Amino acid sequence: MDRKLYSLCGEDRKRHYSPHVWKVIMALEHKNLKYNLVPVSFGDITAIEDGRFTSVPVLRDGETVLGESYDIARYLDETYTDTPNLFDGKGAIALTRFVESYCKTVLHPSLATIAVMDMHNLMSPDDQAYFRAARERRFGMPLEAMAEGADGERAALPEKLAPVRDLLGTQDWLSGTTPAYADYTLFGTLQWCNVCTSNPLLERDDIVGSWFERCLDLFGGIGRDPTRSS
Template identity: 45%
Template structure:
């Protein structure tokens, strides 16, 4: 049975953009599992699965439904152990937990505020109203004020990637010679930015950029199925 992945979209439902949904999509593809994307907009999330969940991604696998990208990855690992591993053991789970926290602070801490206006522009009017109200409450200022100055902060962001850059100078993936869920955590965030905005987060000669290109090629080019924002 094909697994359903509830996937966050804007006005164009062919362009899913949530970093967390992309983590789940990469994880499903890594396991070689058939899945279909079910497009959901911000204001529709509360209605999926009879209102059982309040965030995405959510997957429906037969009689079971799960929320949260990391919990989905753990479920897939436990339920389909015969398929390629997302963690390669307990150490990989711990590594992925660290990468998740690092990515949330270092990557999302800069990328999230920087993309606010472009995310808003990609939404339908009802979702725009929800997004503006919820994010301005979260940040304590307007979207415009929060996004302002991303160009001036860019070099500092790029410098903060030094540990990842040094690692990827010596190996193909965070997981070693092949990708693990830790790679998908980070790749999902860069894919979020790629789908929403043409703003150049990475220099072309950055090893992190080369790694991300490799991630986009994985699983028959799953990441490239959605063109980059122009």
């Protein structure tokens, strides 16, 4: 099998924490496609395959090499048409793009604050130096100062998840009666904190927490073991 998924991991080379990689992990599992999960550090990224990538995920599938989680998911659906669909029509594509935008603009800023020090502590010393410089340049403050807002962001998270809670009050999955790529997009975003932090992000008796628990149980419970690969 020549299918590789390159994934950012912690110093142990086992704990995979990238939200975008988790989207692709779930997509590959959904489509019953075997793959090797290849751990990389920040310093390794520019050496992946032909050297044109600046972030993960990167997927090699035979002779095809591509990045960006959404592009990978579309490629998998268009290439492997005899496996379960990740997108069931144009409506599913539009829903997924909305969920992506919602995660990027509403959830990612909060989760970045909540997880920042836990992420840093998972990394090798070289990755810690890279991560600190990049994040402090982006946010204009030390990581420690950024992390002071974590409790406030945790408190605000239930309200920010209100649109998801409202939708899940009428259907089992974001995608309808069965999970698909819109669900994996939100799952990957929340899994980012789930992998990095020991303090649960969601209450299990909350409808979003219940949905997340069901996502964790998919595909033999792969989401419950962030060190596991196929």
